[in-house]
Amino acid sequence: MATLHLLSQSPFTNTQLKSCLRLLGDTDGLMLCGDAVYVLNSAPELAPELQVLAAKGALYALEEDQIARNCIQEGVVQSLNYAQFVALCCQYDRVNSWV
Amino acid sequence: MFYLPMKFVISVQASPQSPASRRALKFAQAVLSEGHEILRIFLYQDGVCNATSIPVLPQDELDLGVAWAEFIQQHQLDAVVCVAAALRRGILNTAEAQRYGRKASVLSDSWELSGLGQLHEAIQQADRLVSFGGS
Numbered sequence: 001m002a003t004l005h006l007l008s009q010s011p012f013t014n015t016q017l018k019s020c021l022r023l024l025g026d027t028d029g030l031m032l033c034g035d036a037v038y039v040l041n042s043a044p045e046l047a048p049e050l051q052v053l054a055a056k057g058a059l060y061a062l063e064e065d066q067i068a069r070n071c072i073q074e075g076v077v078q079s080l081n082y083a084q085f086v087a088l089c090c091q092y093d094r095v096n097s098w099v
Numbered sequence: 100m101f102y103l104p105m106k107f108v109i110s111v112q113a114s115p116q117s118p119a120s121r122r123a124l125k126f127a128q129a130v131l132s133e134g135h136e137i138l139r140i141f142l143y144q145d146g147v148c149n150a151t152s153i154p155v156l157p158q159d160e161l162d163l164g165v166a167w168a169e170f171i172q173q174h175q176l177d178a179v180v181c182v183a184a185a186l187r188r189g190i191l192n193t194a195e196a197q198r199y200g201r202k203a204s205v206l207s208d209s210w211e212l213s214g215l216g217q218l219h220e221a222i223q224q225a226d227r228l229v230s231f232g233g234s
Contacts, residue, residue, distance in 0.1 A: 006229070034118050035234045083132070087133065089227050090226075095229050097230035097231065099113075099119075
C-alpha cells in the first residue's frame with residue numbers, strides 16, 4: 001500500500017528522517033512540515049533517497065512552514081497548502097505520522 | 100484533484116505551545132472545508148492541554164484552547180481527551196475533580212474525557228488517521 005510519511009521534526013535533532021528513508025517503499029511519499037522542512041536547506045546536495053523522491057514527484061512540504069523557516073526550494077519539492085495536504089492524505093492509501 | 104469524501108480521525112499529541120497543535124487545527128479545518136468528515140479528534144500525551152481554555156495568552160497570540168473549543172462547537176464534532184493523560188496534567192472535568200478532591204475543573208465543555216479505546220474504535224471506522232506531534 002502506498003504510504004504517505006509525515007515528518008515534522010528537524011533532521012538535525014534526531015534520526016527520524018534517516019529511519020524513515022530506510023523504510024520508504026517504492027510507491028511511498030514524504031511530506032515535510034514543521035522543522036522537518038530544514039532538510040531542504042541542504043539542496044541541491046540532498047540525500048540520494050530524497051533526490052529519488054523529488055525526481056518521482058513524491059516529495060512534498062507544507063508551504064507555510066517553508067515560508068516561516070525560509071526553506072523555499074522551488075523545483076525540488078512540491079509546496080502544498082492545507083487543502084492540498086488533505087487531498088494528499090486521500091491520494092495515498094494511508095498516512096504514517098512520525099511524531 | 101477531487102477525492103470522494105473520506106472519514107478522518109485526527110490525533111494530537113503535542114502541547115498547545117508546539118506548532119504541531121496549530122497545524123492539527125488548520126488541517127482539521129481544511130478537512131471539513133474540503134468536504135470530508137471528521138469522525139473523532141483525539142488528544143493524547145501533552146496534546147490533552149489543548150482541551151482547556153484556562154491559560155491566559157498575550158493578545159497577539161493565537162489562543163489554541165479557545166480556537167479548538169470554538170471549532171468543535173461550531174461543527175458539533177466528537178472530541179475526546181485521553182483520561183489518563185489528562186489526569187496527570189491536571190486537565191479535569193467536574194466529575195473527576197470531585198472524585199479526586201481537586202478544587203477546580205478546567206476541561207472545556209467541547210471535550211469529553213475517555214479512554215484510549217475511543218481512538219482505537221475511531222481508527223477502525225475511519226479511512227484515514229492523521230497524527231500531529233513533535234514540532
